[in-house]
Amino acid sequence: MEWLSEFGAIAAMQGFNGLSVFCVLLLMALGLAIIFGQMGVINMAHGEFLTIGAYTTYVVSVLTEQYAAFFGPYYFFLAIVLSFFIAGAIGWLVEWAMISKLYQRPLDTLLATWGLSLVMQQAFRSIFGAREVSATLPEWLMGSWNPTEAIDIPRNGLFVMGLTVLMTGMIFLMLYRSRWGLQVRATVQNRVMSRAVGINTKRVDRMTFALGCGVAGVAGAAFTTIGSTGPTAGSLYIVDTFLVVVFGGASSLLGTIASAFSIAQAQSLMEFFMSGSMAKVFTLSAVILILMLRPQGLFSIKVRK
Amino acid sequence: MDSRPSRFLPRRLALGAAALSLLAASVFSQMALADEANTTGLAVTDTEVTVGQLHSATGTMAISETGSIQAERLAIEQINASGGILGRQIKIIQEDGASDWPTFAEKAKKLLVGDKVAAVFGCWTSASRKAVLPVFEKENGLLYYPTFYEGLEQSKNVIYTGQEATQQILAGLDWIAKEKGAKTFYLIGSDYIWPRTSMKIARKHIENVLGGEVVGEEYYPLGNTQFGSLINKVKLKKPDVVFTAVVGGSNVAFYKQMKAAGVTSAKQTLLTLSVTEDELLGIGGENMEGFYASMKYFQSLDNPNNAAFVEAFKAKFGKDSVIGDVTQAAYLGPWLWKAAVEKAGSFDVDKVAAASPGIELTTAPEGYVKVHDNHHLWSKTRIGEVQKDGQFKVVFESDLIEPNPFPKGYQ
Numbered sequence A: 001m002e003w004l005s006e007f008g009a010i011a012a013m014q015g016f017n018g019l020s021v022f023c024v025l026l027l028m029a030l031g032l033a034i035i036f037g038q039m040g041v042i043n044m045a046h047g048e049f050l051t052i053g054a055y056t057t058y059v060v061s062v063l064t065e066q067y068a069a070f071f072g073p074y075y076f077f078l079a080i081v082l083s084f085f086i087a088g089a090i091g092w093l094v095e096w097a098m099i100s101k102l103y104q105r106p107l108d109t110l111l112a113t114w115g116l117s118l119v120m121q122q123a124f125r126s127i128f129g130a131r132e133v134s135a136t137l138p139e140w141l142m143g144s145w146n147p148t149e150a151i152d153i154p155r156n157g158l159f160v161m162g163l164t165v166l167m168t169g170m171i172f173l174m175l176y177r178s179r180w181g182l183q184v185r186a187t188v189q190n191r192v193m194s195r196a197v198g199i200n201t202k203r204v205d206r207m208t209f210a211l212g213c214g215v216a217g218v219a220g221a222a223f224t225t226i227g228s229t230g231p232t233a234g235s236l237y238i239v240d241t242f243l244v245v246v247f248g249g250a251s252s253l254l255g256t257i258a259s260a261f262s263i264a265q266a267q268s269l270m271e272f273f274m275s276g277s278m279a280k281v282f283t284l285s286a287v288i289l290i291l292m293l294r295p296q297g298l299f300s301i302k303v304r305k
Numbered sequence B: 001m002d003s004r005p006s007r008f009l010p011r012r013l014a015l016g017a018a019a020l021s022l023l024a025a026s027v028f029s030q031m032a033l034a035d036e037a038n039t040t041g042l043a044v045t046d047t048e049v050t051v052g053q054l055h056s057a058t059g060t061m062a063i064s065e066t067g068s069i070q071a072e073r074l075a076i077e078q079i080n081a082s083g084g085i086l087g088r089q090i091k092i093i094q095e096d097g098a099s100d101w102p103t104f105a106e107k108a109k110k111l112l113v114g115d116k117v118a119a120v121f122g123c124w125t126s127a128s129r130k131a132v133l134p135v136f137e138k139e140n141g142l143l144y145y146p147t148f149y150e151g152l153e154q155s156k157n158v159i160y161t162g163q164e165a166t167q168q169i170l171a172g173l174d175w176i177a178k179e180k181g182a183k184t185f186y187l188i189g190s191d192y193i194w195p196r197t198s199m200k201i202a203r204k205h206i207e208n209v210l211g212g213e214v215v216g217e218e219y220y221p222l223g224n225t226q227f228g229s230l231i232n233k234v235k236l237k238k239p240d241v242v243f244t245a246v247v248g249g250s251n252v253a254f255y256k257q258m259k260a261a262g263v264t265s266a267k268q269t270l271l272t273l274s275v276t277e278d279e280l281l282g283i284g285g286e287n288m289e290g291f292y293a294s295m296k297y298f299q300s301l302d303n304p305n306n307a308a309f310v311e312a313f314k315a316k317f318g319k320d321s322v323i324g325d326v327t328q329a330a331y332l333g334p335w336l337w338k339a340a341v342e343k344a345g346s347f348d349v350d351k352v353a354a355a356s357p358g359i360e361l362t363t364a365p366e367g368y369v370k371v372h373d374n375h376h377l378w379s380k381t382r383i384g385e386v387q388k389d390g391q392f393k394v395v396f397e398s399d400l401i402e403p404n405p406f407p408k409g410y411q
Helices: A002-039 A046-067 A069-097 A106-128 A155-177 A179-189 A191-196 A201-223 A235-248 A253-273 A276-293 B004-037 B062-081 B101-114 B126-138 B165-180 B193-209 B228-237 B249-260 B277-283 B304-317 B325-344 B349-355
Strands: B048-055 B089-096 B120-122 B143-145 B158-160 B184-190 B213-220 B241-245 B269-272 B292-295 B369-371 B382-386 B392-397
Touching: A002 A046, A002 A155, A002 A179, A002 A201, A002 A235, A002 A253, A002 B228, A046 A069, A046 A106, A046 A201, A046 A235, A069 A201, A155 A179, A155 A201, A155 A253, A155 B249, A179 A191, A179 A201, A191 A201, A235 A253, A235 A276, A253 A276, A253 B228, A276 B213, A276 B228, B048 B062, B048 B101, B062 B089, B062 B120, B062 B277, B062 B304, B062 B325, B089 B101, B101 B120, B101 B126, B120 B325, B126 B143, B126 B158, B126 B193, B143 B325, B158 B325, B165 B193, B165 B241, B165 B269, B165 B292, B165 B382, B184 B193, B184 B228, B193 B213, B193 B241, B213 B228, B228 B249, B249 B277, B292 B392, B325 B349, B325 B369
Parallel strands: B048 B089, B048 B120, B120 B143, B143 B158, B184 B213, B184 B241, B241 B269, B269 B292
Antiparallel strands: B292 B382, B382 B392
8 A cells, every 4th residue: 555655756856756857848849849930040049048037047146145135036037137138139139130131041040140149148158157056046946845755846946937937928918919029920931921011020030039039038047947058058058949949840939849849758757767868869769850840849730831 | 244334332431331321320319219118100209209088078978088088188298298108299189089989999090090190088977988998908009098987897008087886986985874874775876787786886886785775776777857756756755865976967956946946965865976066056056965975086185286186277277176086197198198108218109008007197186096907096085065066065085995897796
């Protein structure tokens, strides 16, 4: 009987783990889904925008400790909001200075943004030093929540989950319920026609790119609770991010969600029964196989060719 | 025909020869000094000797190698301040391996062939060492390598100032088995040569010597950031000890998620091979509090050598700087080289290499070390307990351990 309850506890925790990985994958992919999915820009520097969020959190944490210790437990919310705006602002600048010149040459953006990612990594190294840093996380974020004696639910996992739901909801509202979203979708479907009816497509592009980067910044801030903060921390996420977005079908937000969910569940389940490296091999093989059969990804918008 | 001009020739010649020989004598007598200490054309003058420094100052590995670069610079500065080596000041040529192994090989060749450096202090990962090893052997260079590593290597051209695997692992396992009565072990590592070799040695020791049992052995890809499933497996198996060699960004993710999943030192004993003060900066001491690390050096070691070293290091690189195991090992490199050169009376690589075994340092921050015939160091292994402030409390210190890079029965 005791064995059974223990098995139940592990199963519950493992189930939560699958959901938690799903949320992490979704959160890191959301920004890219907007940029790559809606604009068709292959942003190789996506990981570095995550890193901006992580470093913002670190700086806010250090400043709070020094100047406003009473604010300590709650600085994390401020850090998330700041991360959004800082990463978004840098994204805005990048679009203005670089991406906007390259819309006619999608493959060149791949190289250009990859170069940008290297520049940004070295910039982090020059500013913050080569060593990793760690933001002091508030007590309420670390540790576990115990619904029963045997079950530990990670609080940072719950936090990331909540944040993911919030961000996804907001992006859905913006894309499908707001005037800006309408303009974005119009631009994606037919740029010339959109311009003809008076949409400032340049401004739409810039805002979309900035928003995607801002969302990446938020993800980066949230990931300081589960991962490292260093000059190359963002590059740890970039492969998974592209995997999720491409597998989901580039231009579909729903596809991104479905893809993050299936990859996370497959990964989490297999990791439980085999070693991490082998689980990764099988997950990647399955994704490749499915993409061979369905090159457009899980979900795709039907367009007349 | 006309013999007149030649009449004066002998005398002129004689004068000229005398002048020349005088000049030559003065030149040669000076050169003799340099020559004696340098018969192979190294970059050694009467006042200066050039050495190379080859680490990653950029790229992923800069995280780890920065400390080594600093420590070697500090040692060389101190040696210069105390009069240099054989009356010569040390000049450093620093090259950047840029975390890219072919670049390491290329820069090693540049240092040895182009700059003719007398010794090189460098490399961090085994991959970079393996990349430069053929270059050092072919060009007959001398490398001081600071990182604790998997062993199974020995070269006349390399002095290994970090511990090889058995030194670091066996003492740690013995301690935890004895102190904590550990019988069951869960082995976790990043998926590459060092953790896999280390865990192979650990498994043999646990099964054959300690009579314990390995209840799980897992490797995760470098850079993996999700450890939830693994942590649940650990909870299911309930090992007495989790034994880890996870590196890089994964390290931080692993310990943060362990803490979040409620696996803290209150519930689980954990011993790691891959967390030094450097890594703790990124992980955060509060996330690992009470876990153990097996190393030969901790910044908190209480001895006069170390106190002086820590003070000098902080004076040069800032009061917040931390010193990890590898940083200290890197600091030993220039001092060991100095002692060997002085013993050999020469900078020649062959003579320095031959003079190296038996070299002792009593001034090492880690205490006494001695170079073994196999070019590794005799050293003590310590167990440190992680403190909240990112330092370790030393809870155990072994006797001096003989380096054994090719352990019989462990391969």
